[in-house]
Amino acid sequence: MSLFRLLQALALIVVVALPAPARAVGLLRDAGMEHGLNQLARPIIAAAGLSPSRIQILVINDMSLNAFVTNGRAVFIHAGLILRLQSSEALQAVIAHEVAHIANGHYVRRSINAQNAQRNSLFGLAAGVAAGVASGNPALGAGIAQGTAGSALGVFLSHTRAEEAAADKSGLRYMARAGIPPEAMAEVFDLFAGQEALAPERQSAWARTHPVSRERARAAENFAAVLSPRTSDRTETEYWYQRARGKLSAYLRSPSYTLDRVGLSDMSDPARIQRAMAYFKMPDMSKARTEVAGLIEARPDDPYFHELLGWMEIESGNAERAIDAYREAVALAPRAPMILAGYGRSLLALNTPATDAEALTALETARSRDRNNQRLLRDLAVAYARTGNNGMASLSTAQRYEAMGRREDARLHAARAVDQLPVGSPGWSRAQDIMRATEPNRTRR
Ligand SMILES: [Zn+2]
CATH class of the missing domain: 1.25.40.10 (Tetratricopeptide repeat domain)
Structure with missing residues (x-):
């Protein structure tokens, strides 16, 4: 699909899907939860050679499964993905993969495309939604699964298969370096396994933006097998994971x-x-x-x-x-x-x-x-x-x-x-x- 057609399609989705401002899809900002998530991300960001204080981990109030980056300053994770993953290691695997997109400069390519598309008035709308998703602050109980705008954004920010393969490898390397068992990436792949067989509209947003193929999972597993991860004490990480995930769960449920x-x-x-x-x-x-x-x-x-x-x-x-x-x-x-x-x-x-x-x-x-x-x-x-x-x-x-x-x-x-x-x-x-x-x-x- 041409970029213009894509933007046009996106804009239509966006116009229809934009909820009333008070109930806008947005971020779930919480100091304690974000602190916990930052404790999980810190060793990964450091292993990527980036500064942990410069990258925020932000949670989107959306129960669908997705995570994405829009620029070099934040990793966005849907609440639904955090709650569905069953281990701190798997959540760290998602963070490692997204941090790898940042470290590999994958967002830069997209923003260059975005500049090319700037003439198109439809782009302004999509960009506005992107900004809105990145700054909403819904009230307690404002709603679960009003994720259409967020999902549309996720599609807009999709990666190429080459970028995915590169992010998998870099992410696994950061995990090994940070003492996180790289096999945990398998839990993430398992969660999305079988999604490719579904019709596009039934796939989760993450599956659409991060194509998971059996080939990709196998490549990642083979790569993980040859890494020799540093061993580390997980007690502290587990504690912060339980705090952050528990608070998010109790807030939403x-x-x-x-x-x-x-x-x-x-x-x-x-x-x-x-x-x-x-x-x-x-x-x-x-x-x-x-x-x-x-x-x-x-x-x-x-x-x-x-x-x-x-x-x-x-x-x-x-x-x-x-x-x-x-x-x-x-x-x-x-x-x-x-x-x-x-x-x-x-x-x-x-x-x-x-x-x-x-x-x-x-x-x-x-x-x-x-x-x-x-x-x-x-x-x-x-x-x-x-x-x-x-x-x-x-x-x-x-x-x-x-x-x-x-x-x-x-x-x-x-x-x-x-x-x-x-x-x-x-x-x-x-x-x-x-x-x-x-x-x-x-x-x-
Ligand atoms: Zn990706």
């Missing part, structure tokens, strides 16, 4: 499902996290608090337990309790953007001049370290407006709409920012950039 699976007697951290989440969703905040208190007693220096408490409190409308919990979390992890974002959000809930000013500081710091948090941009706009900086409030709103792929709204608010901000200031320049990027005739020629 019903409280009764979680409590049936986890039981009441397991006092491990992952079990307590899952019960806390289940009770919170019921909602039974008193029981949820008891579980988090147990976690904090066991590991008082873990910022993510305080963050969990703060998040549950602010979601339950208890701003002062949330602020107390987040303050502890910030003291333990003063640079973690997701924690700063939650702290700022809690401070805003009090709605006093002093707390609004403190919120603005926290949110600005968070923003400088994390560009994939749509909720943060909304809070930042509120903080700017309340502290009398309407120009920056308009800019934050424009950035949020831009990230959602809502070009006209982005342009409208960027124009307001340009009018209100001092000519030549950094904010004014950023607003001008958005104006240029969202020019109505830019992509049509």
Whole structure:
């Protein structure tokens, strides 16, 4: 299919499939979960010769099976794939394969193609969806399996078979280097085995974007067999895996499902996290608090337990309790953007001049370290407006709409920012950039 036809087909899918903004397919951002996933990714990224602090592992709120990269800064994994895989090694195998696409520069080729396609107005739409997928921030329970936009994006970002073979080999090499048994890649292949025999519309998105053939699986197995992996102690990795996966599962699944699976007697951290989440969703905040208190007693220096408490409190409308919990979390992890974002959000809930000013500081710091948090941009706009900086409030709103792929709204608010901000200031320049990027005739020629 020609690129134009492909984009045209994609655009049609996208127009039909785009859900209402409030329920948009997007990222599931969670500080504790992402920290756990980063612990799994860190040795792989280092083995690839890249800097772990420069690559985020981000979870897409979609129950279908997929993982992909859009550029060199993040690996996107669908929640469904994390929950379906049964071992930390298999999840690391997926991460290793995707990191290999980054290390091998496979995304670069696509962005060159993207530039060639820039003239096509349909591309703008697909790119907007890509940006939106990369920045959504749905509310709790916003929905499972509204994955069409995400899947469309996955198809858009598909790899060639040569790239797949190269990513398999590099990924297996990183695994061996990082002390992860390379055989774990087989679990991933097994999961997708048989998918090629299905009609394309019945294949999982991952199978379509990462063609799995028997030949490919065999080549990977043969390559894995000749590697001599470094042995390593998996205890710590397993712990973070159980924490991250458990939290994601309890977040997405019903409280009764979680409590049936986890039981009441397991006092491990992952079990307590899952019960806390289940009770919170019921909602039974008193029981949820008891579980988090147990976690904090066991590991008082873990910022993510305080963050969990703060998040549950602010979601339950208890701003002062949330602020107390987040303050502890910030003291333990003063640079973690997701924690700063939650702290700022809690401070805003009090709605006093002093707390609004403190919120603005926290949110600005968070923003400088994390560009994939749509909720943060909304809070930042509120903080700017309340502290009398309407120009920056308009800019934050424009950035949020831009990230959602809502070009006209982005342009409208960027124009307001340009009018209100001092000519030549950094904010004014950023607003001008958005104006240029969202020019109505830019992509049509
Ligand atoms: Zn791949």
